[in-house]
Amino acid sequence: MQSPHPASHLVAGLTARAKWKERDFNEAYRLAGEAASLAGIAGDEESWWNMRYLQAECLRDQGRIEEYLTLAVELNDHSLTASSPEFGAKAGTMVAVALQGLGRLPEAAAMAADAAKLAARDAELLYVQILAQRALIAALAESRLLDDAWRECLVLETLLTDDVDEDTAGKGYWVIGNVAFLADRVDDGGRYHDLAAERLSPSKDVDLWARFNRASAEMRLQAKLSDAATLRCIERAELATDIVGGSERDHLEMSLVRAHWYFLSGDMKQAIGILEPLCARSSILATQTSAEAHFLLARTLLESSRRSDALAMFEEASTLFEQAALPERSAAVREYLRLSDEQRLSDEQRGEPHGG
Template sequence: MSHQGDSGQRMLLEFRAREAWNQRDYAGAQKLAEQWAALSLSDGEEEGWWNASFLAAECLRRQGHMHESREVAETLEAHRLTRGSAALRARVLTLRAFALQGSGDLTAAVQVARRAVTELLTEPDHNALAIEAENALIAALAESGSLEDAWHECLVLADLLQRDPDNKYAGQSYWAIGNVAFLLKRIPEGVSYHQLAAKTLSPTNDLDLWARFNRGSADFRLAAGVIEPETLECIERAELASSIVGGTERDRVELKLIRAQWLVLTGQFDTAVEQLTTIIDQKHLLAVHTAAQAHFLLGQALSARGVDADAISNLELSEELFLQSGAEDRASMATALLQSITEPQG
């Protein structure tokens, strides 16, 4: 094939890969991006190979294949083009941070996301990249329990959004800030930021993102102990949207976990135990800290039913998994509940 023919084939593969991405066919987009990367590599087109590989890594992450996404990101990070550009380094580091968070390696996710943010301090014109990097850092800090640090980054992010209110990540950013506010028991601020997110995000424009927002809003409301009709409405909207868009098996299990948390917090322990047992049977699909949360909730529900031996074993495993993922504050919650069961009450 002529060079011109190869160029045309690369352009076609790129177009089809990006079209599949826009249609949220992440498996199809990944396959096309990998073909585009292979052809670019054979033609010595480094920039094409870089862009195709980055898209493939994003597709892997969207499918829940966090380890594979991280591996591609690490390959990109070592590449000559990445080393020569602060903006490219920040993009790859942000991708790595999200993948590390998704696999439950929270300590590393925080470190890598901080590096991404630091890279962008030297590139003041890259506000959009800074917003995405801050989102990765805030998510990792919040998951690891470093809430005051996360709130500090939220204030930085809010300032970035004031400078770029039409940024494509604005809705997700308001969502992230609201999450941290809820975790810090800043309930009015959490509600306010989630309302801003709901106004910015639209089920018409992106039903999958709308489903994930409602799932996330419910998750953080529950973590803050906000057991109100609006919380249940978020869960139900997420379940309805997810039933339409499908999503990955991991998405479905995570949504079941949020419903289970609602059941525990509203005292529906029998139903919660049944649901949590099926979730734990599929915990290989979940990040380490998410699996830890499932065991914690099951321990909580079993304890409320008076099944202390099983409650203790689940809480011990929860504590171990939280520590393994770097979520020490959440591990201490499991420890406290364990002590309340095993130590005689004075």
């Protein structure tokens, strides 16, 4: 029997989406679930799919990545998804983002590449293609496959035409800038991040503004730019994160950026004060982020003459990078330790003081 109010699921869906925009993710998840049930009763399979997709977005935005992946896979395997390039590309992108969040980078890149190809078949799916392309670039960049990532960035740039809204263009330039910084194209990185900053607005989306400034600061710090522009990014991100609240994961990622700033500025005491409790709680971070936190703490401890503590952290960082399928980052940890040992021996031979 058909529902007496066939449009009731559409109204419920609009209410759920409004709650999501207000960042009331628990309520949005609940209402989207109700809307999905009503859509099922009404026989509106497309609305059912969209509401389940919204539920997945709520899980993602709360940092509940394992649950997010489970729901993303369920949608990706659904029969309706197979019949629609739009749904196929959106679900594939969602799975890729979840896999990246869990440190499963090769799988994430493969899923995102397939999703981008699927969306590229239909000019009407430009926004879906941009989403997939961004997920692909992020997975490649985090895997340190920077030549591949840069090639995909040039593809993304061709999609950022005047027809694309400012928010989407801003996010696109943001990811291109990230890759430029990672590839030591520092001037390009600054230029693309400036293009992003011009298009993203704190008045429209404070959460997005927080994440952009945090990411921009991270990239600048990785390029060893501990200048006033980097500090401005950090302060803007901290302020915006405080305004929106943010998940525990958001706050931990933000403190990692601040600790990196202290490390590069030579304030090891402040850096250790942040990093030791952060690493103790790092299981809620993506594996590769946890690995970076342990690597930074190891270097900070070494600089602070706490050699035995540092060695344990170097070991942990190396193991975590291996778990995240990042053997070259694990090798970088061992190389850093080897060079520091060489420096220590050289100092000893010259009779100079060294870290203990």
